[in-house]
Amino acid sequence: MNSFYNQQTIAEKVTLSGTGVHSGKKTNLTIHPAEENHGIKFRRLDLPGTPDIPALFKLVVDTSLATVIGNHGAIVSTIEHLMASFAGLGIDNALVEVDDYEIPIMDGSAREFTRAISKVGLKEQDRPRHxxxxxxxxxxxxxxxxxxxxxxxxxxxxxxxxxxxxxxxxxxxxxxxxxxxxxxxxxxxxxxxxxxxxxxxxxxxxxxxxxxxxxxxxxxxxxxxxxxxxxxxxxxxxxxxxxxxxxxxxxxxxxxxxxxxxxxxxxxxxxxxxxxxxxxxxxxxxxxx
Structure with a gap:
């Protein structure tokens, strides 16, 4: 059930794979549930220390061809369609693990991300959404x-x-x-x-x-x-x-x-x-x- 008043995360983890539209490289992606007030964060499993990059405006490093965020030398590119899925479905908290720098383009929309998330469902949390x-x-x-x-x-x-x-x-x-x-x-x-x-x-x-x-x-x-x-x-x-x-x-x-x-x-x-x-x-x- 989609709650407007309380924070939400996904009910179970979701795994997808696809090709980066600019890099041409295959990326594997797993979306995990996250606790209240965690926000959306990306984790680069392929880099030493598996650094996390919060999906926040202050960490945007490029918008010329896609939205790219970066933190402590690590970047994640082409996040906009996945972020649109989170926003459209009302997901406040999730951890996205990736094994390369570019989020897969899938079919060029947010449909495959949205369907995969909708299949496992959402979990309403105890904290209010701000x-x-x-x-x-x-x-x-x-x-x-x-x-x-x-x-x-x-x-x-x-x-x-x-x-x-x-x-x-x-x-x-x-x-x-x-x-x-x-x-x-x-x-x-x-x-x-x-x-x-x-x-x-x-x-x-x-x-x-x-x-x-x-x-x-x-x-x-x-x-x-x-x-x-x-x-x-x-x-x-x-x-x-x-x-x-x-x-x-x-x-x-x-x-x-x-x-x-x-x-x-x-x-x-x-x-x-x-x-x-x-x-x-x-x-x-x-x-x-």
Missing amino acids: LFIVNQPIEITDGEKWVRVEPESCFRISCSIEFDHPLIGLQEIVFDRAENSFEKEICGARTFGFVKDLELLKKFSLGKGGSLDNAIVIDNDKILNEGGLRYPDEFVRHKLLDCLGDFSLLGMPIQGHIITHKSGHHLNHLFIKKFLDEKQAWETGPATR
């Missing part, structure tokens, strides 16, 4: 791109994107934790890219694990994936998925309405920095009934 309660609007802009948060009695997130491409154009979506199902509506939305971008990534020895199995690939006038899209607006649904993963690095959920337009990992992280700096605009407190 929130950032937004009292004043905060906004950051970069040309035509912007991220804003406004006071709201629940958690809501609105995303819009706009691409000068006939298959995308302007798309908008709203996700409300109380009214929408992350599992049915968001977690299966895959990352996407254009043929020209993939060729450029591979030229610089990036995107080694990228393929039609783990991304929507768009050409000038068609989608190259067999079977097409999972949702008519899969592109903006994936952007919302990324936002859930990015904002989860605050370490606590937000009670407020997040609104983004044409944003990406970099602007999301600049917004989080501004959010944490503007302490007069929010307070922290337990989720109340």
Whole structure:
């Protein structure tokens, strides 16, 4: 059962394997239950001392192609889809053990992580969940791109994107934790890219694990994936998925309405920095009934 008021962890450990989209390397991943107030932490089993890296904004070291966190010389890359699963399912506490630096891309969405976690179920814990309660609007802009948060009695997130491409154009979506199902509506939305971008990534020895199995690939006038899209607006649904993963690095959920337009990992992280700096605009407190 998904509790809003108390912290949650997973009921049993979950193990998955897959390929890193940039490294092309196979990574084995095990998600363990964790005690109250543990938060989400990653543990590098392949490094001496098996260092832990908490999934927190202050430890983000790169957002150019994916979200990368680092601590004491150890990094974990491409965490955003797994973090979106934790956020979407309402998981506060977990330990993620990995044997390489990049989280597997799986099918390019959060679906396989979400299904594996949902299969074992969640465990409600005894401590209350704490929130950032937004009292004043905060906004950051970069040309035509912007991220804003406004006071709201629940958690809501609105995303819009706009691409000068006939298959995308302007798309908008709203996700409300109380009214929408992350599992049915968001977690299966895959990352996407254009043929020209993939060729450029591979030229610089990036995107080694990228393929039609783990991304929507768009050409000038068609989608190259067999079977097409999972949702008519899969592109903006994936952007919302990324936002859930990015904002989860605050370490606590937000009670407020997040609104983004044409944003990406970099602007999301600049917004989080501004959010944490503007302490007069929010307070922290337990989720109340």
